[in-house]
Structure formats: structure tokens, C-alpha cells
Amino acid sequence: MKPLQVLVFTLFMSPAAAVLSAGVRADEVFLKGGAKFSGRIESQTETMITIDIGDGVVGVPVSRVEKVVKGRSPLDEYDERAKALQAQDTDGWRALGRWASHSGLSAQAREAWQKVLMLLPDDAEARGALGYVQQDGRWMTEEESYKARGYVKEGGEWMTRAEAQMVQAGAAADQARQDAERRANQAEADKILAEQRADKAEERARQAEEVDPWTTMSPWYGGWGYGVVGWPSTATVTTRQGTRPINTVNPR
Amino acid sequence: MRAAALVCAAALALAVPAGVLAAADAGPAKSAPAAAALTVEQIVEKHVAARGGLKKIRAIQTLRESGRMNEGPNREALVTRELKRPAHSRFEITLQGVTGVFVSDGTQGWKLNPFDGDFEPKPLPEEAIREAAEQSDIEGPLVDWKTKGHALELLGREPVTGRDAYKIKVTLKSGGVRTEYLDAKTYLRTRSDSTRTVKGRPVQVTATFGDYRKTAGVAFPRVVEIAASGRPQTMRVIVDKVEVNPPLAADRFAMAAAGAP
Numbered sequence: 001m002k003p004l005q006v007l008v009f010t011l012f013m014s015p016a017a018a019v020l021s022a023g024v025r026a027d028e029v030f031l032k033g034g035a036k037f038s039g040r041i042e043s044q045t046e047t048m049i050t051i052d053i054g055d056g057v058v059g060v061p062v063s064r065v066e067k068v069v070k071g072r073s074p075l076d077e078y079d080e081r082a083k084a085l086q087a088q089d090t091d092g093w094r095a096l097g098r099w100a101s102h103s104g105l106s107a108q109a110r111e112a113w114q115k116v117l118m119l120l121p122d123d124a125e126a127r128g129a130l131g132y133v134q135q136d137g138r139w140m141t142e143e144e145s146y147k148a149r150g151y152v153k154e155g156g157e158w159m160t161r162a163e164a165q166m167v168q169a170g171a172a173a174d175q176a177r178q179d180a181e182r183r184a185n186q187a188e189a190d191k192i193l194a195e196q197r198a199d200k201a202e203e204r205a206r207q208a209e210e211v212d213p214w215t216t217m218s219p220w221y222g223g224w225g226y227g228v229v230g231w232p233s234t235a236t237v238t239t240r241q242g243t244r245p246i247n248t249v250n251p252r
Numbered sequence: 253m254r255a256a257a258l259v260c261a262a263a264l265a266l267a268v269p270a271g272v273l274a275a276a277d278a279g280p281a282k283s284a285p286a287a288a289a290l291t292v293e294q295i296v297e298k299h300v301a302a303r304g305g306l307k308k309i310r311a312i313q314t315l316r317e318s319g320r321m322n323e324g325p326n327r328e329a330l331v332t333r334e335l336k337r338p339a340h341s342r343f344e345i346t347l348q349g350v351t352g353v354f355v356s357d358g359t360q361g362w363k364l365n366p367f368d369g370d371f372e373p374k375p376l377p378e379e380a381i382r383e384a385a386e387q388s389d390i391e392g393p394l395v396d397w398k399t400k401g402h403a404l405e406l407l408g409r410e411p412v413t414g415r416d417a418y419k420i421k422v423t424l425k426s427g428g429v430r431t432e433y434l435d436a437k438t439y440l441r442t443r444s445d446s447t448r449t450v451k452g453r454p455v456q457v458t459a460t461f462g463d464y465r466k467t468a469g470v471a472f473p474r475v476v477e478i479a480a481s482g483r484p485q486t487m488r489v490i491v492d493k494v495e496v497n498p499p500l501a502a503d504r505f506a507m508a509a510a511g512a513p
Contacts, residue, residue: 033364033373034504038349053349064371075349102320104330104346131325142324151484163482170453 027051028069029060038073054078055107074103082112090119097129292406295418296394298439304470309391312470313337314500319474319491321345331489334498340505341388356384357505373507383448386428393422394432401425412442413460440464440471448480456481468496 029037029051037060039053049060049068054075078100085092097112109129116126127134133145140148146158154164290298300306315335322328330346339358344351352365354376361376361384376384386393393402407419416436423429433443441461448457457480461473476489 031364031366031371033362034344034351034353034355035364035366035371036346036351037366038346038351055348058350058366061371073349101322101328104320104328104348106328106348109328110325129325146484149484158484160482166482167453 028071028073030066030069031060031064032066039075041068054105074100074105075108078103078105078108082108087115088119090116090123093119094125097126101129290418292404292420295406295420295434295439296397296404299434299441300395302439302471304466306395308469309395312390312468312496314497315390316493316495316498316500317472317491318493318495319489321487321489323485323487334500334504335388335390336500336502336505337390339385339388340500341384342504354380354384355505355507356381356388357507358385358388360507362507382426382428386424386426393424393430397422407431409436415442417442441473465494467494470496 027039027041029041029049031037037051037053037058039051039058041049041051042057043050045062047062049062049065051058051060078096081096081099085096093112093115097109097116100106100109100112113126113129116123117130120126122139124134127139131142132139133142134140135145135148143153143158146153150161151158152161152164153159154167159167300309303309313336316332318332319330320328321331328347332344334340334342339356341356343354345354346352347367350366352363352367354363354365355361356376359381361381362373363376364370364373389400393400394404397404402425403423405421405423407421409416410419410433411417412433412435417433418436420432420434421429422432428446431445432441433445434440435442443461444459446457446459447454457478459476459478461476463474464471465474466472472491472494474491474494476491478487478489479485
């Protein structure tokens with residue numbers, strides 16, 4: 001289990017609230033290694049910084065943070081410009097949509113273009129920016145246009161049917177290879193288990209001849225069992241008994 | 253958020269070598285000698301000259317290109333690519349305030365990709381490092397190609413966006429194969445075909461280049477469009493700024509310590 005994946009990057013939508021929250025300075029949270037989050041810090045504890053990036057909230061573990069820099073971000077500029085615009089100002093919203101798009105603020109760009117579209121439902125630039133495609137005289141979504149053109153969705157990507165078949169064939173080949181590897185692993189595990197059972201039987205017989213086994217039980221095969229620690233690994237192998245960390249069947 | 257798809261696309265953007273020229277926007281075309289009269293060596297010589305010449309290209313020690321990348325609506329990102337001789341590369345992509353980093357020094361590589369939920373650096377797959385090394389040749393594979401151990405083969409001429417181009421097969425020393433298209437009049441590169449690994453699978457990728465402008469006497473494409481075979485989406489990179497020989501500290505390309513406190 002990767003705690004980080006459980007705890008962090010819970011990105012959820014809160015567009016209007018995020019965009020319109022006012023009076024808060026933008027912040028930049030730099031991770032060790034160079035990645036960065038730009039937005040507004042909502043909260044900070046000893047273990048977690050929560051930052052609103054304008055399209056949702058991200059939790060960043062403090063242990064990975066190199067520094068936090070307070071400052072103005074493109075998100076602030078968008079907010080200020082949006083607040084200054086009248087609802088009917090199509091040119092203003094258009095300019096803001098272009099600017100947000102060029103600033104990498106897709107959520108804000110989407111909002112601005114939707115304002116334009118509400119006023120001008122057939123505006124080609126707004127339609128295009130929001131992913132609409134004109135086909136046979138009517139606007140359709142990007143996905144609808146792909147379907148209309150014969151594309152199919154495979155693995156989250158749109159592609160031709162022929163390409164999808166190639167991807168599926170590749171996936172099937174990968175699966176077959178993995179199944180073969182799994183069977184080979186299983187055979188090896190079975191062999192090892194059989195050897196260990198034989199060893200245990202032999203040991204039990206030997207110990208029975210010597211002393212009371214319960215007073216001299218080796219941690220090797222007592223409470224520690226065969227899953228003795230010593231080979232920590234996140235890689236797992238699947239057996240008939242379930243999934244377990246690799247290299248725990250045959251401690252050496 | 254479709255960040256994962258964009259990051260994949262970002263990896264493809266690394267496939268754009270520095271300092272190439274697009275014929276379509278490279279100004280008035282000069283008269284082209286007959287194809288049969290030129291060897292592949294002569295074509296490449298003219299290509300290097302058209303880019304600004306060997307001296308100016310060799311003077312580039314570091315390079316930073318900054319711009320925007322989009323793959324359709326709601327898939328807009330800011331991108332920065334940094335290269336440093338001999339084979340260092342660093343690629344950053346920012347989407348909706350989140351920046352991911354992909355780095356290679358030519359032999360090792362790592363990424364810190366919050367889009368995948370990562371908050372610690374992780375090694376790049378071997379295939380990605382190999383590709384990054386290929387793509388981080390700051391002067392491009394055609395410059396000093398013999399010394400670098402690459403092999404070229406002239407495959408003929410073929411139109412690219414309506415203009416005649418020399419089609420050259422480039423077999424890199426690493427074994428990778430690309431097909432480069434150099435405009436038959438300007439000798440500038442207009443297209444590059446290659447096979448890239450996307451989501452673990454080989455995909456035919458075509459990059460086209462345009463809007464050439466010179467920085468420090470060397471021409472760089474300011475628009476790059478990248479398409480993958482059988483996919484309707486096209487990724488477009490618009491380079492807003494090119495910096496030649498910016499100071500780039502070595503630690504920008506060093507492996508970040510994973511799990512460091």
C-alpha cells in the first residue's frame with residue numbers, strides 16, 4: 001500500500017468557489033525534485049499542505065515539500081480580471097478565455113468561454129475552445145465527432161478501429177506472457193513448497209528423536225513461519241493461496 | 253483532468269531536437285539542384301548551413317525552450333525544455349498550476365510526476381531513458397552524424413505539406429530509426445517520423461515543424477505538431493521563447509533523492 005497515493009492528490013472539482021475566492025494571495029509549493037503546485041494554500045498541518053489549484057484541491061505531504069513561496073499567480077490575475085468584467089462583455093470574456101488558455105489555466109479558460117457561449121451560442125471560437133466541432137451543419141462535442149468519424153475509444157484514447165485492434169492484440173499478447181510467467185512462478189513455488197515440506201518432515205522426525213520440539217522451536221519455522229521477514233519487497237507474486245510479497249516462500 | 257494523457261504527449265514533445273528549421277515558413281525558397289546531383293552527405297551539409305552553420309550550432313552549450321502545448325480544448329499546458337551538453341535533458345509540464353518534471357542525464361533518468369499521484373522522484377523506465385538520450389542531442393543527429401556513429405540513407409524525394417522534400421533514413425548509433433524530411437529547396441527539416449513508446453506500446457509518431465525564427469544565429473522551429481498513427485488528436489507545441497546558452501546548473505539534471513526527508 002502506498003500511503004501517499006491514499007492520502008494525497010485528492011483532486012476534486014470546486015470550480016466556481018475556487019475561482020471566486022477573493023483576497024487570498026497565491027502560493028507556490030515546491031516539492032523536493034522540482035515539481036510544483038501553484039495556487040492558494042487552504043490549510044497547513046504538520047503533515048499536509050492543502051492547496052487550491054483553481055480546479056480542485058490537492059493535498060501535498062509536508063515531508064516532500066522543499067519550500068513554500070508566497071506570491072501572485074496567474075490564478076489571481078484571472079480572478080481580478082473576471083471580477084472586473086460585466087456579464088454581457090463578450091469581448092472581455094473572449095480575451096480572458098484566450099489569456100487563461102495561454103496561461104495553462106484550462107478550468108478558467110473553460111469558464112470564460114462558457115460565458116461567451118451563453119451570449120453567442122454559435123460563436124465558432126468559443127465552440128472550438130470548448131471542444132465542439134461543426135459537422136454537417138451542427139455543433140457536436142469532441143467525442144461525438146470522433147464517433148461520427150468512426151473512431152473508437154481504447155484505453156482512454158480515441159483511435160481508429162484498426163489501431164484499437166492492434167492495441168487489443170498487444171494487450172492479449174502481454175496477458176498471455178504474464179499468464180505464462182505466473183504459471184512458471186507457480187510451478188517454482190510448488191516445487192519449493194514441496195521441498196520445504198519434505199525438509200520440515202525430516203526436521204520434525206529428527207527433533208522428535210532428540211528433544212521436545214515445543215521448547216526448542218526455531219523462529220525459523222515457528223511463529224515466524226515461512227513468511228519470515230528479511231526480503232521486504234513491494235513486488236508481489238500471485239499463487240493459489242493469494243497474493244503475497246515476492247521471495248517470501250523460500251527464505252534463504 | 254486528463255493530465256496523464258498530456259504527460260504522455262509531453263514525452264513525445266521531447267522528440268523535437270534543437271535547432272531544426274521548417275521549410276514551409278523559412279522564407280523564400282532557393283532553387284533546388286537536381287536530386288540526383290546530391291549525395292546524402294551534401295544534402296545534410298546544406299541542411300546544417302541552412303540552420304545557421306556548424307560554428308553557431310556548436311557554440312550552443314545549453315538551451316532552454318519555453319512555450320505552450322495543447323492537445324485540444326481543456327488540454328492546455330505550459331512546457332519548458334532544457335538541454336545541456338553532452339546529453340542532459342529536463343522537461344517540465346505545468347497544467348492547471350501543477351508542474352511535473354522529467355529529467356535524464358543520458359544514462360539515468362527520473363521523473364517527479366504529480367499527475368500520477370507521485371510526490372517522490374521515480375526512475376524513468378529504461379526505454380524512456382534511451383529515448384531521452386536520443387532526443388537530448390542538442391545539435392540534432394544530423395550534425396557530425398558520422399562521428400556520432402549514425403548511418404544515413406537517402407530514400408528519395410517525397411512531398412511534405414505540398415513541398416518536395418528529401419527523405420532520409422537515420423539509423424542512430426543506439427539502434428533507433430527515424431525518417432527525416434528535409435525541404436528540397438531550403439534544406440530545412442519539415443517532418444520527422446519515428447516509433448515511440450507510448451503507454452508501453454510502440455506507436456508511429458509524426459512531427460512536423462514550422463514558423464522558423466533565429467536565435468543566436470541558429471534557426472529554431474516555433475511550431476511543432478505531433479500526431480500519432482490512428483489517433484485523431486494532434487498535439488501542438490508553440491515555442492514562445494528560445495534561450496541559447498542560459499546558465500543551467502548541473503544539479504538541475506542530477507537524480508533527485510527519492511524518499512529523502
